[in-house]
Ligand SMILES: NC(=O)c1ccc[n+]([C@@H]2O[C@H](COP(=O)([O-])OP(=O)(O)OC[C@H]3O[C@@H](n4cnc5c(N)ncnc54)[C@H](O)[C@@H]3O)[C@@H](O)[C@H]2O)c1
Ligand SMILES: O=C(O)C(=O)C[C@@H](O)[C@H](O)[C@H](O)COP(=O)(O)O
């Protein structure tokens with residue numbers, strides 16, 4: 001039986017335009033309303049894996065009178081490059097895409113990050129709609145307006161804050177997601193649990209195997225709770241001048257691992273190791289109790305996320321962490337927990353403590 005659509009508002013405060021995240025099934029009928037009546041052309045950016053979905057959406061939009069242009073991009077992180085962004089700009093230019101036209105990003109977080117970035121930069125900013133098709137993109141990437149691409153020097157180093165006009169999370173999309181990608185998204189769900197909503201952790205701990213599949217009894221609730229955490233944070237701090245940094249829990253080391261693996265690891269897997277590290281760092285810095293630190297290991301492992309990374313890679317990881325966006329000058333800054341759902345910033349930790357924390361997560 002299909003559940004009614006849940007709507008979560010994002011923004012609308014501090015001068016930002018509000019938009020909604022819709023969670024449910026068969027939501028494609030909502031796309032035209034979000035496009036609005038000013039657009040003549042709609043560009044549908046989709047990954048190779050979702051070629052059929054992209055084509056079907058274009059056909060539907062064409063029937064409704066729009067000039068629909070499909071822009072197929074590579075799967076996963078290979079899409080988050082300056083070259084692929086330039087390919088998209090070329091496609092927009094060739095189709096005569098104007099300021100009233102609209103970009104739709106359909107896919108995982110890599111695709112929505114790219115599509116949002118292309119929307120932020122084309123003609124200095126056009127309207128865009130996110131249709132996330134992975135757990136990770138639904139609960140995190142498509143919500144909040146952080147868009148961007150990677151460079152050789154690191155993850156998401158070029159980007160813009162450019163919120164979408166709306167986000168459509170069609171849960172049916174998750175049925176075709178490979179299990180590894182599904183589980184990778186659970187890392188951001190678990191992150192939301194540790195930084196703000198521990199009920200998320202309880203729902204996963206109740207039956208971790210069920211949490212690994214879209215058919216699990218708590219799928220919709222886990223997704224909705226995680227989106228609410230993200231919506232609340234970005235609504236009060238869109239441009240990351242303070243509170244929003246908590247969403248970066250586990251990402252300082254996580255992004256360094258992604259770069260070190262040349263973006264072949266999934267983001268969620270790297271963030272899982274990064275959260276394990278952040279928990280050990282907080283424990284060794286005397287901030288976090290043993291039970292909450294240990295809980296990181298048990299919950300991440302229970303759904304099949306990795307906890308460890310190679311010991312000998314530490315010098316390279318340390319170097320990569322220096323370009324983390326939370327760094328200030330030479331000062332490394334980490335999000336850590338003072339307790340469950342009590343995120344805070346740890347600035348310039350003692351290098352010996354950092355190494356000792358890495359020793360706890362290294363293999
Ligand atoms: N902007 C943000 O706030 C934010 C937040 C979190 C993560 N991110 C970014 O999101 C990216 C990770 O996103 P992801 O985990 O969704 O991975 P992804 O976008 O790389 O997708 C994983 C794979 O699944 C395929 N795919 C997507 N949907 C599918 C479906 N329904 N069925 C079958 N295959 C499908 C993709 O083509 C890809 O090959 C990273 O680049 C990360 O930096 C951004
Ligand atoms: O939305 C945010 O803010 C986040 O930090 C969410 C993260 O899960 C996400 O991976 C984000 O893209 C990381 O941002 P970055 O600024 O560290 O590149």
Ligand SMILES: [Zn+2]
Pocket residue numbers: 140188251267271
């Ligand atoms: Zn992330």
